[in-house]
Amino acid sequence: MRVLISGAGIAGLTVAYWLRRNGFTPTIVERAPSLLTGGYKIDVRGTALQVLRRMGIHDAVVAASTDMQGALLVDKNGKVINEMTGDAFGHRVGEDLEIVRGTFCQILMDHIPDAEFIFGDSIRAISQSSDRVQVEFTKNSPREFALVIGADGLHSNVRAIAFGDESRFVRDLGLYLCVYTVPNYLKLDRMEMQYSELGRVAAIWSSRGDASAEACFGFVALSVIDLRNRAQQQQVLPSVYQGIGWEVPRLLGMMPSAPDYYFDAAAQIRMDHWSKVELSWWETPAIALHPCPVRAPVSHSLAPMCWPENWLRHRMPIKPHFSNMKRRCIHSLR
Helix, strand or coil: CEEEEECCCHHHHHHHHHHHHCCCEEEEEECCCCCCCCCCEEEECCHHHHHHHHHCCHHHHHHCCCCCCEEEEECCCCCEEEEEEHHHHCCCCCCCEEEEHHHHHHHHHHCCCCCEEEECCCEEEEEECCCCEEEEECCCCCEEECEEEECCCCCCHHHHHHHCCHHHCEEEEEEEEEEEEEECCCCCCCEEEEEEECCEEEEEEECCCCCEEEEEEEEECCCCCCCCCHHHHHHHHHHHCCCCCCCHHHHHHHHHHCCCCEEEEEEEEEECCCEECCCCCCCCCEEEECCCCCCECHHHHCHHHHCHHHHHHHHCCCCCCCCCCCCCCEEECC
């Protein structure tokens, strides 16, 4: 049975792994031209560590972990006011792990080698019949699938197609996050430096084996910032961080020429349900939180890893005919 997944992030790649393991044939469509690398650090702890072992990727994640050794907290003039170990700064204990998001995605992708990937395209329209889902792509020819899964993030086009405009479900938290790659001119070796005050945070860090560094800014904005207007974003940041010395002016000066660039709002998606199906096994309320500035918690980034196998075994018929369904499902997974 062929299943289409929109989004080649952690959720989409993880669902593809469990679908394939349970006898399905996943296809992943991703808007980006290739797998997105880079991004911020995410924590793996608790139940997610057990899932890594069940997926057979725990050792690979350990080997690729950030191995952060410490953090220096500075004032607005760059004076070090506190020094912390990497684990204390990241609130890690025991076997907790930390890994860069893009590195983790590459590990997941390497473990589904026979999955079909469609890069540089996205879903334009979805229509359901009694026994299949017809999907129209922006670039490729239409195709039919037994199931469509939306794992395409905060601004999901699958959610918009299936349930309506994003504005109906989003709760803006008034926070913004900007991350981009810069040269490691401070010669940081598995270290992070951070300045923080109420309403704004600035940091630079470099993890194990990384020749470059990542600049990160998290802040509160009094007015709405257009997430599609990079020029506006790059005008707002110097204004927000005005008056801070340290390395902030230099880091902001590197922003226009950065090889990668991420800017988004922290928001919640609140929905009464995340599926369209005439069955009762997916009717629990759904609330999803986009990662807030600076820390990306396991509860957001890795929670999708904790339940796909049980969902497939106990909530979804494994036989390919789906004879008891009157129509196919569209699932929106975060």
